[in-house]
Amino acid sequence: xxxxxxxxxxxxxxRKTTRHVATHALMILLAFFFLFPLIFMLVSSxxxxxxxxxxxxxxxxxxxxxxxxxxxxxxxxxxxLEFGRLMxxxxxxxxxxxxxxxxxxxxxxxxLARLSFKxxxxxxxxxxxxxxxxxxxxxxxxxxxxxxxxxxxGATSWLDTYHVQIIPFIADAFSIFLFYQFFIGLxxxxxxxxxxxxxxxxxxxxxxxxxxxxPVFATVAILQFLTHWGDFLWPLMVTRGxxxxxxxxxxxxxxxxxxxxxxxxxxxxxxxxxxxxxxFLLFQKWFVQSVASSGIKG
Amino acid sequence: xxxxTTKKTHAMTSQQRSEAGMAWLFSAPALILLTIFLVxxxxxxxxxxxxxxxxxxxxxxxxRFVGLRNYIRLLKDEAxxxxxxxxxxxVLVVVPIQTTLALFLAILxxxxxxxxxxxxxxxxxxxxxxxxxxxxxxxxxxxxxxxLINAFIQAISFGQLGPYRWxxxxxxxxxxxxxxxxxxxxxxxMVIYLAGLQDIPGExxxxxxxxxxxxxxxxxxxxxxxxxxxxxxxxxxxxxxAFKLFTQVEVMTKGGPQNASMTTIVHLVHQGWGNLKVGxxxxxxxxxxxxxxxxxxLQRRFLREEREVA
Numbered sequence: 083x084x085x086x087x088x089x090x091x092x093x094x095x096x097r098k099t100t101r102h103v104a105t106h107a108l109m110i111l112l113a114f115f116f117l118f119p120l121i122f123m124l125v126s127s128x129x130x131x132x133x134x135x136x137x138x139x140x141x142x143x144x145x146x147x148x149x150x151x152x153x154x155x156x157x158x159x160x161x162x163l164e165f166g167r168l169m170x171x172x173x174x175x176x177x178x179x180x181x182x183x184x185x186x187x188x189x190x191x192x193x194l195a196r197l198s199f200k201x202x203x204x205x206x207x208x209x210x211x212x213x214x215x216x217x218x219x220x221x222x223x224x225x226x227x228x229x230x231x232x233x234x235x236g237a238t239s240w241l242d243t244y245h246v247q248i249i250p251f252i253a254d255a256f257s258i259f260l261f262y263q264f265f266i267g268l269x270x271x272x273x274x275x276x277x278x279x280x281x282x283x284x285x286x287x288x289x290x291x292x293x294x295x296x297p298v299f300a301t302v303a304i305l306q307f308l309t310h311w312g313d314f315l316w317p318l319m320v321t322r323g324x325x326x327x328x329x330x331x332x333x334x335x336x337x338x339x340x341x342x343x344x345x346x347x348x349x350x351x352x353x354x355x356x357x358x359x360x361x362f363l364l365f366q367k368w369f370v371q372s373v374a375s376s377g378i379k380g
Numbered sequence: 381x382x383x384x385t386t387k388k389t390h391a392m393t394s395q396q397r398s399e400a401g402m403a404w405l406f407s408a409p410a411l412i413l414l415t416i417f418l419v420x421x422x423x424x425x426x427x428x429x430x431x432x433x434x435x436x437x438x439x440x441x442x443x444r445f446v447g448l449r450n451y452i453r454l455l456k457d458e459a460x461x462x463x464x465x466x467x468x469x470x471v472l473v474v475v476p477i478q479t480t481l482a483l484f485l486a487i488l489x490x491x492x493x494x495x496x497x498x499x500x501x502x503x504x505x506x507x508x509x510x511x512x513x514x515x516x517x518x519x520x521x522x523x524x525x526x527x528l529i530n531a532f533i534q535a536i537s538f539g540q541l542g543p544y545r546w547x548x549x550x551x552x553x554x555x556x557x558x559x560x561x562x563x564x565x566x567x568x569x570m571v572i573y574l575a576g577l578q579d580i581p582g583e584x585x586x587x588x589x590x591x592x593x594x595x596x597x598x599x600x601x602x603x604x605x606x607x608x609x610x611x612x613x614x615x616x617x618x619x620x621x622a623f624k625l626f627t628q629v630e631v632m633t634k635g636g637p638q639n640a641s642m643t644t645i646v647h648l649v650h651q652g653w654g655n656l657k658v659g660x661x662x663x664x665x666x667x668x669x670x671x672x673x674x675x676x677x678l679q680r681r682f683l684r685e686e687r688e689v690a
Binding site for chain 1: 396399400402403404406407409410411413414416417418419420421422424425428433435485488489491493495499500501502503504505506507508509510511512513514516517518519520521523526527528530531563566567568571572574575620624626627630631645648649652653658661662665666668669672673676
């Protein structure tokens with residue numbers, strides 16, 4: 083009897099261990115699938131000799147930093163391609179879009195969630211309906227529009243500017259929706275107490291709602307950042323020179339030049355990727371939660 | 381008494397009025413921006429699709445109303461039709477593969493085992509990699525002749541297969557783009573599935589276990605039905621993304637060779653921005669919009685049905 087149980091439990095343990103090992107092996111294999119292009123990028127970017135990069139690219143050496151290792155490619159990208167300028171452009175454009183978007187979208191969402199006014203329900207349905215319109219379907223008419231819009235400095239077109247890459251993307255129907263959903267879930271007591279004390283709505287929003295709403299602000303900021311950091315279609319259409327171009331367009335322009343210098347290209351790619359990767363690793367929990375909450379829709 | 385009530389009503393209305401004023405003040409910035417940069421261009425797209433508007437109008441040739449001519453031309457535009465077919469091809473291949481892979485990854489990283497957070501992070505990493513960068517790295521990997529992917533294919537087939545010209549071959553170019561799209565997108569869907577998995581009450585599994593259900597039966601009869609809404613969302617949002625396919629194609633092939641990797645949006649941008657044909661591109665925009673609208677309505681319908689049943 084005891085022996086039988088023992089045999090049974092040993093078999094069970096063996097089976098469990100086998101499954102454990104198999105699971106880990108599978109997960110490591112998948113990890114390699116998701117990481118190998120990035121490792122390839124980083125390793126190639128560190129090889130100073132372009133010949134080395136192309137010679138190694140068809141074997142496992144592609145993943146091994148060997149030969150003349152250093153930051154020459156990175157220096158090249160900074161010196162020849164105005165990488166600093168492109169990075170600054172991207173930071174200005176994406177930073178302004180996200181920050182102004184947080185303000186504008188949370189304010190209207192608060193009005194929709196808490197203030198009573200005529201047309202509130204219709205306005206809410208209109209905003210939700212607007213989520214469906216994809217940017218791609220308005221891009222070309224919008225190009226025609228911004229090409230003929232005046233600006234405060236007397237210019238008659240918005241092309242080749244920062245603001246043409248920022249202002250159209252500040253208001254975002256989906257961000258409003260995310261804010262709205264969060265705000266209607268907040269308890270009303272604090273606000274009502276503040277109202278009785280004679281606080282203004284703006285003060286209530288600033289002092290009570292904002293501190294309670296950090297999670298939704300983080301979610302919207304992260305989702306908007308991920309979207310706009312990778313923006314490609316719009317900046318491709320509205321920027322011609324390198325002055326106000328974001329990194330994505332600068333990278334594509336460099337990619338289009340002959341001959342292709344893969345070492346430099348990979349250094350460029352690494353420098354776009356690493357800051358985002360770093361921020362992601364720091365705020366991983368927030369990133370994952372933001373993406374998960376984008377799924378609760380409809 | 382009567383006077384008092386009137387006063388009260390008056391006070392209420394003025395307070396309500398000030399609240400309404402405040403509400404419109406809070407809403408104004410977003411409403412103005414959404415109107416100018418979303419609603420107006422959308423209405424313009426409808427109107428322009430019936431004209432021969434150009435981006436830079438020729439003063440000698442004023443823009444004319446051309447009726448349905450743009451739409452009729454679309455029916456005979458080979459690049460447009462190829463783009464549309466490719467988008468459906470992309471949906472048919474990528475949506476099932478990516479959804480299954482995402483669910484599989486989510487189930488893997490939802491286990492309570494050591495190091496699982498690290499794997500989750502790794503699988504999600506491509507999502508935070510910008511698509512332009514992804515496209516360029518993969519172009520390098522797909523190098524014709526002696527690229528890494530060719531080397532890999534040759535190694536696992538003992539030299540029987542390859543080398544292929546991945547991005548120059550009309551048959552291989554689109555599947556090649558599909559592969560990197562799955563690589564980049566699966567982590568996003570994985571996280572959405574993971575949230576769905578964590579919402580399933582543990583008692584359901586306990587009950588299934590008591591009934592003697594094995595792991596596969598638990599997956600089929602507990603996990604999948606419970607994930608119905610998540611799956612509808614993942615499938616339809618991936619479908620919409622598939623119709624928006626642009627960046628990786630524009631960077632890697634610009635729709636070539638011979639339109640083999642053409643997509644609706646690549647064609648739209650080439651016509652509207654490249655060839656300055658705003659009227660024609662607007663017609664493409666409208667067709668594209670109705671496809672996306674159809675998918676979105678499908679999604680809302682499925683989700684509503686579920687609610688009514690529940």
